[in-house]
Amino acid sequence: xxxxxxxxxxxxxxxxxxxxQLLIHRFLNDYGYDKGEVTATAIVDDILKTVEDYFVIxxxxxxxxxxxxxPEERYLSYGHLVWMAVPIDEYPxxxxxxxxxRMKPIILTYLAAEDIESFRNGFxxxxxxxxxxxxxxxxxxxxxxLLTQLDLAVLLNVCDQVVCDYVNEWQKTTGEILPxxxxxxxxxxxxxxxxxxxxxxxxxxxxxxxAAKTKHSKEAVDRYIRDxxxxxxxxxxxxxxxxxxxxxxxSKRVISQYLDLIPQQHLQAIDENLANAAAxxxxxxxxxxx
Numbered sequence: 466x467x468x469x470x471x472x473x474x475x476x477x478x479x480x481x482x483x484x485x486q487l488l489i490h491r492f493l494n495d496y497g498y499d500k501g502e503v504t505a506t507a508i509v510d511d512i513l514k515t516v517e518d519y520f521v522i523x524x525x526x527x528x529x530x531x532x533x534x535x536p537e538e539r540y541l542s543y544g545h546l547v548w549m550a551v552p553i554d555e556y557p558x559x560x561x562x563x564x565x566x567r568m569k570p571i572i573l574t575y576l577a578a579e580d581i582e583s584f585r586n587g588f589x590x591x592x593x594x595x596x597x598x599x600x601x602x603x604x605x606x607x608x609x610x611l612l613t614q615l616d617l618a619v620l621l622n623v624c625d626q627v628v629c630d631y632v633n634e635w636q637k638t639t640g641e642i643l644p645x646x647x648x649x650x651x652x653x654x655x656x657x658x659x660x661x662x663x664x665x666x667x668x669x670x671x672x673x674x675x676a677a678k679t680k681h682s683k684e685a686v687d688r689y690i691r692d693x694x695x696x697x698x699x700x701x702x703x704x705x706x707x708x709x710x711x712x713x714x715x716s717k718r719v720i721s722q723y724l725d726l727i728p729q730q731h732l733q734a735i736d737e738n739l740a741n742a743a744a745x746x747x748x749x750x751x752x753x754x755x
Contacts, residue, residue, distance in 0.1 A: 484513070485509055485510070485513060488509045488512070488513075489502065489505055489506055489509050492505040492508065492509065493505055543576075544574060544575055544576035544577065545572050545573065545574055545575065546572070546573055546575050547570050547571070547572060547573075548570070548571055548572075548573050548605075548612075548616070548620070549568045549569070549570055549571075550568065550569060550570075550571050550605050550610035550611060550612055550616065551563075551566055551567070551568060551569075551610060551611050551613075551646055551650075552567055552568075552569050552609055552610050552611075553606070553609050553610060553611055553649065553682065554609075554682070555567045556650060557650050569608075569609070569610055571604070571605050571608045571610050572604070572608070573600075573601045573604055573605070573620070574600060574601075574604065575597075575620075577597075577600065579596065580593065580596070580597070583596075591631075594621050594623070594631060595631045595634070595635055597620075597621065598617050598621065598628065598631055598632070598635075599635060599643065601617065601620065602617075602643050602644050602645055603644065605644075606644040606649075606680060611644065611645065611646035611649055611650065612645060612646060613645065613646045613647065614628045614629055614632065614645060614647060615628075617645075632645065642658045642661055642679055642680065644680045649680070649681060649685070658679060658681070659689060659693075659722055659723070659726065660726060661678075661679050662675055662679055662681065662686055662689045662690070663689065663690070663693050663723075663726045664726075665678060665679070666689075666690050666693070667728070672686050672687055672690070692713070692715060692719070692723065693723050693726065695713045695715075696709060696713055696715065696720055696723040696724065696727075697723070697727055697731075699712050699713055700724065700727070700732075700735055701735050701738065701739075702739075703739075704736070704739065706720055706721065706724075
């Protein structure tokens with residue numbers, strides 16, 4: 466046996482003591498898996514990758530070896546925690562549960578310097594929670610993910626209604642939209658983000674500017690504008706929300722929200738045109754009858 470072969474044997478003896486090899490052995494010998502070692506190995510590698518993504522966020526060793534600069538937020542430090550969140554580009558669909566939704570690990574700063582500083586200056590639990598809530602939403606957004614109000618409720622150890630109150634209070638005070646999943650993916654019943662987007666649109670701002678100001682994707686902004694224009698066009702033909710819903714394929718709740726955003730003078734002009742059209746139709750029918 467050559468030295469190379471001896472070294473290879475030593476390598477295998479050490480390497481085969483890994484968790485990866487243990488799981489492969491379990492698949493092939495204890496779990497009744499009969500699809501072969503190649504497939505079992507692929508499954509185990511995928512499981513380990515999933516576990517690593519869920520619990521550990523580390524820097525690639527080869528990057529460290531070359532001295533390449535890497536994002537500091539990929540380090541887990543004191544006061545940090547890993548949380549699973551929905552990516553910004555993972556849009557909701559009807560019947561799509563969270564089990565069928567793609568997730569990604571993000572790092573949140575649970576204890577920040579500003580939190581510690583608040584002990585010196587005095588604080589209320591409510592303000593501390595709101596500060597953390599806002600910080601987490603923006604940290605998730607900066608890492609390409611979104612937190613739900615339920616996520617925030619679990620992290621803050623409060624009920625989701627309390628989180629809802631915190632979010633509404635902050636948005637009302639600042640006049641800004643917090644990048645929660647409900648706001649960005651239009652899952653909530655609030656019209657705050659729609660109002661801001663359509664208001665900017667009516668002021669003449671273009672999609673890239675609106676997207677930057679509201680922290681929405683360009684695709685989402687265009688969708689809001691397209692739906693708004695669709696509702697406005699159909700509203701010129703009928704005031705019946707059921708008919709508008711049928712034509713635009715939007716829910717009646719969403720249609721009501723868009724109708725509230727149409728300028729009042731424009732609605733009055735639409736109603737006048739509808740009344741005139743109805744009067745003309747009535748006159749025509751009477752003439753045909755005579």
